[in-house]
Amino acid sequence: MQLRNLLVCTMLLIFSTALIAADVSGKWTAQVPGRDGTPREQVFQLKADGDKLTGTVDSGRGGDAPIADGKVSGDSVSFTLTREFGGNTIKWTYTGAISGDEIKFKRTGGQGEPREFTAKRAK
Numbered sequence: 001m002q003l004r005n006l007l008v009c010t011m012l013l014i015f016s017t018a019l020i021a022a023d024v025s026g027k028w029t030a031q032v033p034g035r036d037g038t039p040r041e042q043v044f045q046l047k048a049d050g051d052k053l054t055g056t057v058d059s060g061r062g063g064d065a066p067i068a069d070g071k072v073s074g075d076s077v078s079f080t081l082t083r084e085f086g087g088n089t090i091k092w093t094y095t096g097a098i099s100g101d102e103i104k105f106k107r108t109g110g111q112g113e114p115r116e117f118t119a120k121r122a123k
Contacts, residue, residue, distance in 0.1 A: 022075045022098035030119035
């Protein structure tokens, strides 16, 4: 009987831990390396609703751009960002891992090499 109770408690703990998603909602800022290596500030306004992620990204060039295909799963986030520059459409994919007040992002796509950077929760 004790083994059964221990097993049930263990399963409940594992299940409840899997349901807890990291708190990603809010304002985040990051210094993102540009093509020439010079960092540029990006501001992320994110809102999680269950496993759906919405929000905007502002890099100072062209104002806020809405994110698309946003997802939150546990400590992982992902979304895409599309911008128009000089008649060209550029799409980036962001994937990240949340740890406390930081998100370690990797950005791919666009016209350059993948970039890795850390966004910090704005206070």
